[in-house]
Amino acid sequence: MSIDYLWLGLAIWLGFTVQAMIGFGSMVIAVSIGSLMFAIPELLPVLVPLNIFATGAMAWKLRRELDAKLLLQGILPIMILGLGLGILLLEQLPGVWLKRGFAILVLWFSAREWYKLYHQLPVKPRPTWWQQSWTFLAGICQGLYGSGGPLLVYAISSRELNKGQFRTLLLYVWFCLNSLYSVVMLMQGKIQPVALTILAYVPVLYLAIYIGNKLHHKVDERQFKQGVCLMLILCALAMLW
Secondary structure (H helix, E strand, O other): OOHHHHHHHHHHHHHHHHHHHHOOOHHHHHHHHHOOOOOHHHHHHHHHHHHHHHHHHHHHHOHHHOOHHHHHHHHHHHHHHHHHHHHHHHOOOOHHHHHHHHHHHHHHHHHHHHHHHHHOOOOOOOOHHHHHHHHHHHHHHHHHHOOOHHHHHHHHOOOOOOHHHHHHHHHHHHHHHHHHHHHHHHHHOOOHHHHHHHHHHHHHHHHHHHHHHHHHHHOOHHHHHHHHHHHHHHHHHHHHO
């Protein structure tokens, strides 16, 4: 296995460990780190199916904490529309634009979240139209980068959800959207050539889930999120460079 694929294995391990702990972050971290070695369109056929393995098992385990009404009425329909538009744009935009656009998105989100966590700023309530607009943009980013997490977190952050409900809701969103996205990529013939690569990373994936679940109950979430944000800021700067 070449150094590029070892690097991608590290990106997958870090990303899915974070997701198992807080409910999001697997794709934004894996794509941010992985894109230093690979083009984003090369990463998605590997990372999106892996996300199904990760989120499916965890979502079923945590199903009692799911707000099904919010998922089925408030998030999925809007994000699916955005996902379709993002997939269409992925075929049209040059790779350099994709990487720079993703780097700017990650830099904005990470710097903003770090600032909020550092100053412990309160979450302000937002109107429904505001949440729906950002949810639609999150769907577009899911189609473009396989990573709508930053914008979806931004969209639903003002809702009154505890840590467990928040994590479970996000896991169900990623399971549903990435299952749909994987079907699209199968029809496009993008997953079949990398099927063995996907299977090779499954053990790394489940090691990450095991460690992330342990950390969920033991690590200070605020400090951990601050560390993740700083790591993403560095990755975004490296992509821009």
